[in-house]
Amino acid sequence: MTVDTSAASSATPAPAGGSGRHRVAIIGSGFGGLWATEALAKAPVDITMISGTSHHLFQPLLYQVATGVLSEGEVAPATREVLKKQPNVMVLLGRVTDIDLAARTVTSLSPLGTTVTPYDSLIVAAGAGQSYFGNDHFSEFAPGMKSIDDALELRGRIFGSFELAELCTVPVDAEEWLTFVVVGAGPTGVEMAGQISELAHRTLRRDFRRIDTTKARIILLDAAPAVLGAFGDHLSNIARKQLESIGVEVQLNVKVVGVDNTGVDVIDPDGTHRRIRSRCKVWAAGVSASPLGKQLAEQSGGEVDRAGRVKVKEDLTLPGHPEVFVVGDMMALNNLPGVAQVAMQGGKYAAGQIAKRLRGEPSGQPFKYFDKGSMATISRFHAVCSIGNKIRLAGFTAWMMWLAVHVMYLIGFKNRLTTMLHWAVSFLFRGRSQRTTTRQQIVARTMMARLSATEEALNEARAAMESSQDGGPNGRGEAEEGPGTQTVEHEAGHDTVAELSTAYGSSAQGAGEPKADDRATEPTSGQSSGGGS
Numbered sequence: 001m002t003v004d005t006s007a008a009s010s011a012t013p014a015p016a017g018g019s020g021r022h023r024v025a026i027i028g029s030g031f032g033g034l035w036a037t038e039a040l041a042k043a044p045v046d047i048t049m050i051s052g053t054s055h056h057l058f059q060p061l062l063y064q065v066a067t068g069v070l071s072e073g074e075v076a077p078a079t080r081e082v083l084k085k086q087p088n089v090m091v092l093l094g095r096v097t098d099i100d101l102a103a104r105t106v107t108s109l110s111p112l113g114t115t116v117t118p119y120d121s122l123i124v125a126a127g128a129g130q131s132y133f134g135n136d137h138f139s140e141f142a143p144g145m146k147s148i149d150d151a152l153e154l155r156g157r158i159f160g161s162f163e164l165a166e167l168c169t170v171p172v173d174a175e176e177w178l179t180f181v182v183v184g185a186g187p188t189g190v191e192m193a194g195q196i197s198e199l200a201h202r203t204l205r206r207d208f209r210r211i212d213t214t215k216a217r218i219i220l221l222d223a224a225p226a227v228l229g230a231f232g233d234h235l236s237n238i239a240r241k242q243l244e245s246i247g248v249e250v251q252l253n254v255k256v257v258g259v260d261n262t263g264v265d266v267i268d269p270d271g272t273h274r275r276i277r278s279r280c281k282v283w284a285a286g287v288s289a290s291p292l293g294k295q296l297a298e299q300s301g302g303e304v305d306r307a308g309r310v311k312v313k314e315d316l317t318l319p320g321h322p323e324v325f326v327v328g329d330m331m332a333l334n335n336l337p338g339v340a341q342v343a344m345q346g347g348k349y350a351a352g353q354i355a356k357r358l359r360g361e362p363s364g365q366p367f368k369y370f371d372k373g374s375m376a377t378i379s380r381f382h383a384v385c386s387i388g389n390k391i392r393l394a395g396f397t398a399w400m401m402w403l404a405v406h407v408m409y410l411i412g413f414k415n416r417l418t419t420m421l422h423w424a425v426s427f428l429f430r431g432r433s434q435r436t437t438t439r440q441q442i443v444a445r446t447m448m449a450r451l452s453a454t455e456e457a458l459n460e461a462r463a464a465m466e467s468s469q470d471g472g473p474n475g476r477g478e479a480e481e482g483p484g485t486q487t488v489e490h491e492a493g494h495d496t497v498a499e500l501s502t503a504y505g506s507s508a509q510g511a512g513e514p515k516a517d518d519r520a521t522e523p524t525s526g527q528s529s530g531g532g533s
Ligand SMILES: Cc1cc2nc3c(=O)[nH]c(=O)nc-3n(C[C@H](O)[C@H](O)[C@H](O)COP(=O)(O)OP(=O)(O)OC[C@H]3O[C@@H](n4cnc5c(N)ncnc54)[C@H](O)[C@@H]3O)c2cc1C
Pocket: 027, 028, 029, 030, 031, 032, 033, 050, 051, 052, 053, 055, 056, 057, 058, 059, 060, 061, 062, 063, 094, 095, 096, 097, 125, 126, 127, 128, 145, 146, 187, 188, 290, 292, 327, 328, 329, 330, 338, 339, 340, 341, 343, 375, 511, 512, 513, 527, 528
């Protein structure tokens, strides 16, 4: 079924607020997409927001979902609930597969079929996915940290490792379950390692009878020479010392060359190959922009950088396409880092430009990023914070600032309240409110990926068999449709697993993530940095 969301089509939902107004399509419900949408609340436009997930995700707190501090609802409220009081926006679930710059349409895929959304202005904010630097097969054994699925899977794996260690009768096996390896010493890796250490040393200390959880090894690896390199030498050294003081083993200049079910293979700075036996691995080492960036660059004659980010003009538009803005983790401009503030300010700026044009005011002023600083928590009561070139804070003051900033940017009063309650439980006492894990959350991603691969292979085999029996190119003796004339039609029950997994990114990669490719990508400065291989 093909759905057209233009007002002209009878089979389609009309754009919010009626027809005839300027149509803005926004791809993504993350920081860039949501901030752009909200900034257009009072503009005379009809907005269609298309996103691969039905929630807005506050990625900076994902690691707390993974380690049982917060629930997924607190960091990922439903987008349509957030926008329910904004009548000029229609929220559509779907994974955007095509942007046609010439026809000015966006095509998205859902389990029900294909949706085509026309636009007058387009804001693309599809973010970035995890990069395994061309080693996508690592993802089966070392999940990344980009989505709620990832965080829940990791929660299951982390708490599950302690459970399985308790069952081991051979000490060396227990040690394997009690060794946690985090690849990537950027903010995400540091925060994960710090939290796993707190779990082992505080939260779970009295819960087990056979194992001593304080004997768990938490290893933080990076190919780079520093922890939190983007924060400068001073804070980097403080962060490293603090991590070591809470029991994290920091191993730098170490290159990961293999990851499998029972361990990680690394090369030390002196060239020695070494294997770390570990059942629970976390990948926090690199990002790769949404593949939609490459599509935009190809159609506009533009360029992408090594991380797949689109090089945009100073006003965040695509070269030759003033109606198309690219914001957030997908855009490359003046080495701006892949952080939430760049996405929020970019989204607001793009919305402002559209509103200005509609009012007939001069537009095209260069985007000016206001750097509000970066921060990362290391452990309870300890964080580092860097503001501008001068202010460097570490310890309790930085941690209090971190708390305040994160509460401020969380969406919704209820979420702020419950988050503060859960923080009190975790930081003042030793409890974790969200320790529930299910087998489904641990195995679903890899099982779905395998199921999809099997289904694909079966379909190919079936097509080959039919073709050899009938002699026709498509098994029915009919001419195949040429590229570009293909209509995507989904019949009920057909390839359901493959559809669901591609639509929602439940396969080995997330919704916004690229398929396996050989492009060697570098982490963007700022977040999730620290190339692991
Ligand atoms: C674990 C982690 C911790 C972080 N910590 C911090 C921090 O402490 N401070 C900080 O400033 N930044 C942090 N960041 C970075 C920050 O979250 C990102 O820079 C920010 O989210 C980028 O916003 P965005 O709108 O560009 O993309 P995102 O927020 O990633 O949003 C992308 C949106 O696009 C949707 N999407 C993707 N592909 C498609 C598609 N094909 N079709 C339809 N929809 C699609 C997704 O579903 C999502 O809604 C962190 C990131 C991670 C992963």
